[in-house]
Amino acid sequence: MIGICAFRPYPKSRRSWRKLHLAVDASTGQVVAHTLTDQDADDPSQVAPLLDQIPGEIGRFIADGAYDGAPTYQTVAQHSAGVQIVIPPRSTAVRSCETGPPTQRDHHLDAIAAQGRLAWQKTSQVGMAGGPWSKRRWAATRRSSERA
Numbered sequence: 001m002i003g004i005c006a007f008r009p010y011p012k013s014r015r016s017w018r019k020l021h022l023a024v025d026a027s028t029g030q031v032v033a034h035t036l037t038d039q040d041a042d043d044p045s046q047v048a049p050l051l052d053q054i055p056g057e058i059g060r061f062i063a064d065g066a067y068d069g070a071p072t073y074q075t076v077a078q079h080s081a082g083v084q085i086v087i088p089p090r091s092t093a094v095r096s097c098e099t100g101p102p103t104q105r106d107h108h109l110d111a112i113a114a115q116g117r118l119a120w121q122k123t124s125q126v127g128m129a130g131g132p133w134s135k136r137r138w139a140a141t142r143r144s145s146e147r148a
Helices: 043-052 070-079 104-115 117-124
Strands: 018-025 031-038 056-062 082-084 138-142
Touching: 018 043, 031 043, 043 070, 056 070, 070 082, 070 104, 082 104, 104 117
Parallel strands: 018 138, 056 082
Antiparallel strands: 018 031, 056 138
């Protein structure tokens, strides 16, 4: 999960604030990585620094629509081969122009086109009350073989 924590640092300008980016293991609720940036850093740019702090492979990566885009998918896939990435595509999203097999994002778009967004969210556990998406912007689940 990536959360944003805004506070006013002392003695800097009152209009300056920081973002605290957190990665949370969705199965345990434990914070597994963090970064602190200034207000100008965008959230997707912090995916790589957060993943660098997580040892081992991730089984599932869940994030909100702000992270939708090829760079996030590529960064996560480079960290963990075979990771299931669940990011709700933006309403204006289009399939990738990549040659070869469809990407995970393309599969999400196809499922949304066929079933509708709400049905896709339900099958992906996005937006489920009490599920891994509730109250989280970004979460990662380690593969079951790596849990202590």
